[in-house]
Amino acid sequence: MTENSMKSCGLDPVDWEDFRSEARRMLEASIDQLQQVAERPWQAVPEAVKEGYTVRAEGCDAGEMVGRITEEVLPYHGGNIHPRFWGWVQGSGLASDLIAGMAGAVINANTGGRDHGANYMERAVIDWTREKMGMPEGSSGVLVAGTSQATVIAFQAARLRVLPQLRKTGQGTARLIAYAGEGIHNATSKALELLGIGSDNLRLLPLVEGQIDLGALRAQIARDRAAGGLPFLLVGMAGSVDLGAYDDLNGLADVAADEDLWLHVDGAFGAWTRIAEQPWRGLSDGIGRADSIALDFHKWMYVGYDCGLVLIADEAAHRAAFAARPAYLEAAERGLAGGDPWFCDYGIDLSRGNRALKIWTALEMYGEAALAAAISDNCRLAALMAQEVEARPEMGLAAPVVSNVCVFTARADLTPQAQSLLNSEIAQSLQERGEAVFSTTRVQGVVMLRAAMTNHRSRDADIRAALAAVAALAAVG
Numbered sequence: 001m002t003e004n005s006m007k008s009c010g011l012d013p014v015d016w017e018d019f020r021s022e023a024r025r026m027l028e029a030s031i032d033q034l035q036q037v038a039e040r041p042w043q044a045v046p047e048a049v050k051e052g053y054t055v056r057a058e059g060c061d062a063g064e065m066v067g068r069i070t071e072e073v074l075p076y077h078g079g080n081i082h083p084r085f086w087g088w089v090q091g092s093g094l095a096s097d098l099i100a101g102m103a104g105a106v107i108n109a110n111t112g113g114r115d116h117g118a119n120y121m122e123r124a125v126i127d128w129t130r131e132k133m134g135m136p137e138g139s140s141g142v143l144v145a146g147t148s149q150a151t152v153i154a155f156q157a158a159r160l161r162v163l164p165q166l167r168k169t170g171q172g173t174a175r176l177i178a179y180a181g182e183g184i185h186n187a188t189s190k191a192l193e194l195l196g197i198g199s200d201n202l203r204l205l206p207l208v209e210g211q212i213d214l215g216a217l218r219a220q221i222a223r224d225r226a227a228g229g230l231p232f233l234l235v236g237m238a239g240s241v242d243l244g245a246y247d248d249l250n251g252l253a254d255v256a257a258d259e260d261l262w263l264h265v266d267g268a269f270g271a272w273t274r275i276a277e278q279p280w281r282g283l284s285d286g287i288g289r290a291d292s293i294a295l296d297f298h299k300w301m302y303v304g305y306d307c308g309l310v311l312i313a314d315e316a317a318h319r320a321a322f323a324a325r326p327a328y329l330e331a332a333e334r335g336l337a338g339g340d341p342w343f344c345d346y347g348i349d350l351s352r353g354n355r356a357l358k359i360w361t362a363l364e365m366y367g368e369a370a371l372a373a374a375i376s377d378n379c380r381l382a383a384l385m386a387q388e389v390e391a392r393p394e395m396g397l398a399a400p401v402v403s404n405v406c407v408f409t410a411r412a413d414l415t416p417q418a419q420s421l422l423n424s425e426i427a428q429s430l431q432e433r434g435e436a437v438f439s440t441t442r443v444q445g446v447v448m449l450r451a452a453m454t455n456h457r458s459r460d461a462d463i464r465a466a467l468a469a470v471a472a473l474a475a476v477g
């Protein structure tokens with residue numbers, strides 16, 4: 001690399017041959033990372049590396065940059081690309097992301113609107129998902145950062161359907177009330193807080209066998225109406241974050257129809273059982289009857305971060321809640337300012353990245369059947385983990401496994417307090433040793449080990465080895 005080849009014309013390379021060979025080096029290192037992913041678990045970032053991330057005034061050439069990224073960035077990932085990572089609910093990423101990422105970087109599309117390829121691709125990807133979910137034709141959608149943002153968009157449409165004037169006035173005298181089951185993800189309360197509805201106006205209903213008690217729901221709605229409240233929103237769970245449980249979505253759709261409520265489904269990961277085999281597919285039956293669905297591609301469709309989607313059955317309500325075009329953004333019949341409708345009219349962002357490309361690349365490259373098989377296999381692995389737990393007399397399941405989440409204690413024979421200490425210790429040790437990543441959750445006050453299978457790289461042998469490692473630590477502990 002000549003010393004000033006990146007500098008003399010400002011920011012573009014002067015010596016393209018040099019840039020080409022350094023970029024190829026980066027590509028090779030990236031492919032090595034993927035190919036050797038099993039040998040590269042999470043590791044703590046050394047202090048010297050953290051300090052190295054500070055921004056320096058001087059530039060460097062591409063060759064030095066590639067070297068630094070290979071040494072200082074690639075090794076210190078979040079662990080979720082490793083085959084024994086089952087913490088929280090995180091996606092594993094796909095080799096197709098690498099191909100899509102290269103193309104995405106060079107076209108640098110802004111998908112807020114206008115007439116160019118990425119917007120047509122986004123419509124195609126959204127429509128494919130709509131059809132899989134069983135939502136009616138003509139439903140609208142927009143790709144967003146994730147389910148958290150999708151939830152805000154859906155709730156705003158729901159709120160304005162009941163009280164359209166709030167778009168201008170912001171607040172009125174009505175007291176809007178929302179309903180969800182206990183254990184709903186906090187994306188729901190956060191969205192209600194952001195919209196000025198307030199999380200105190202979220203009624204958390206008791207669960208019966210992991211599902212909202214529909215009788216209790218109807219009774220609560222009646223009480224709230226009698227007290228002068230304005231029930232407007234019912235939130236169903238397709239894949240609870242703790243246990244992977246599903247509400248009776250058809251039951252909720254019936255209540256929503258009877259009570260004239262907007263039914264939203266949090267399907268962040270669990271919506272994707274729609275394309276799995278039975279019996280798992282049946283868990284999300286009825287999801288297509290929702291007024292809105294929030295889901296992620298970056299969890300259980302394995303696509304790289306970040307990428308979520310909100311789907312809304314009533315396109316007019318969706319657009320009415322968000323469309324706003326000052327004069328400088330007026331659409332045209334022809335040319336680059338054509339291509340109506342524009343995605344900026346369906347969400348919060350005006351400038352938007354090209355999230356559709358990585359989804360489309362994955363769907364086209366692997367085919368729907370391969371992605372669906374990986375989802376079914378994740379459910380099978382969660383069931384296998386449960387079997388392995390039950391085969392060990394000292395361990396205990398927190399709840400039966402219904403989808404892809406397995407929660408258990410390493411020593412059911414200890415006091416709750418001792419179990420909590422031991423399970424936390426086991427989770428941390430396994431992470432630090434790079435053997436496996438479980439996260440923890442509390443079930444009836446006891447800290448438990450939790451595995452969420454949204455990792456297409458995991459195999460039976462990974463489950464067995466991780467359980468053996470838990471057992472060994474539990475025996476010592």
Ligand SMILES: *Cc1c(COP(=O)(O)O)cnc(C)c1O
Nearest residue numbers: 089146147148185187241268296
């Ligand atoms: C992850 C998750 C969310 C939040 O989604 P983000 O994509 O992280 O914003 C909401 N609900 C459930 C059930 C989740 O698992």
